[in-house]
Amino acid sequence: MVFNILLFPGFETLDVFGPVEIFGKVEGSTIRYYSETGGLIRNTDNIEIKTDPIESLTPEETDILLIPGGTGTRKEIDNPVFIEKISTLAGSSQYTLTVCTGSALLAKTGLLDGRSATSNKRAFGWVESASSKVNWIKQARWVKDGKYYTSSGVSAGMDMALGFIRDTLGTEEARKIAFRIEYNWQEDESTDNFCNQQIK
């Protein structure tokens, strides 16, 4: 399995590295990091991570694309060059997964139109505004619709990543990875402990 991770300034840390931790435990997997310009990409946690330019990526039809969320999505959603690249990559990848507000970027391409999707709870209204043709589901840990997986906020990306492994490699493999990284995996995608709930 080849996982292409699409980064931009202001990506959310765990949106990326939660799923990456899981993808890296799939035997023989390859993980690659891309951004619009390539080079070091920084976020609000002071992470500077090396990326290759997106133009150097010609996705195979067996590739898996991951799009994180983060404060940077507010800027990138108005970047037509980046959205066009996402459209091309998501369209040609075997699967496309988004975490948190990453679903807004994917929705902006139109590829989610007529499909069900979710996003994080704190920015749900903003994400919905990216496309009115998406069946936005607020109460869900993650949603799978065809080749598209979208998750709720930040940590939900890990549950979705394991759900993706379950769907593609089987429940045993997903549970094995969760056990190996000592992760209390929420296996049920329809349970959402953060919807319609206030901070205690």
Next chain:
Amino acid sequence: MVFNILLFPGFETLDVFGPVEIFGKVEGSTIRYYSETGGLIRNTDNIEIKTDPIESLTPEETDILLIPGGTGTRKEIDNPVFIEKISTLAGSSQYTLTVCTGSALLAKTGLLDGRSATSNKRAFGWVESASSKVNWIKQARWVKDGKYYTSSGVSAGMDMALGFIRDTLGTEEARKIAFRIEYNWQEDESTDNFCNQQIK
């Protein structure tokens, strides 16, 4: 709060970025990344992250040190220069937190002697061998002993990081951060779902 993250080749992805996601949500926090040589540090998930050389760090007594685990610990435990640096930094920091096999590196300095600590389940025997003078506790999500926090494997680092926030900034702040990142925080450090259990 200033968090100094100590990296080395072969660090475990989530050991670092799980806690970083949480530390970054503390208002006014600063997160910095160091390694023995500085420059780009790589791990098995193909992450290359920029670090400053450890010698450029003169820790304040209010600093917090995080030491992750990962396959790279097997090499670093036999690197006396690195262990000596850990000893200096951990000794002078206000708090030192380790995730997974990071506790083996800390134990090697002798600073955990006479204290209680834990580590991940898959490498527990190896970690124990780093020091026979530590009270190694196998069944624990994380252990706090004085200024030292040690966690179980990989994902346990996030629960510990929130436990650390709870101890220093209060339960409300810790729960607020968990809610914001939609994380199902396991608040009880003594419950360990991965001890004495086989993979399903």
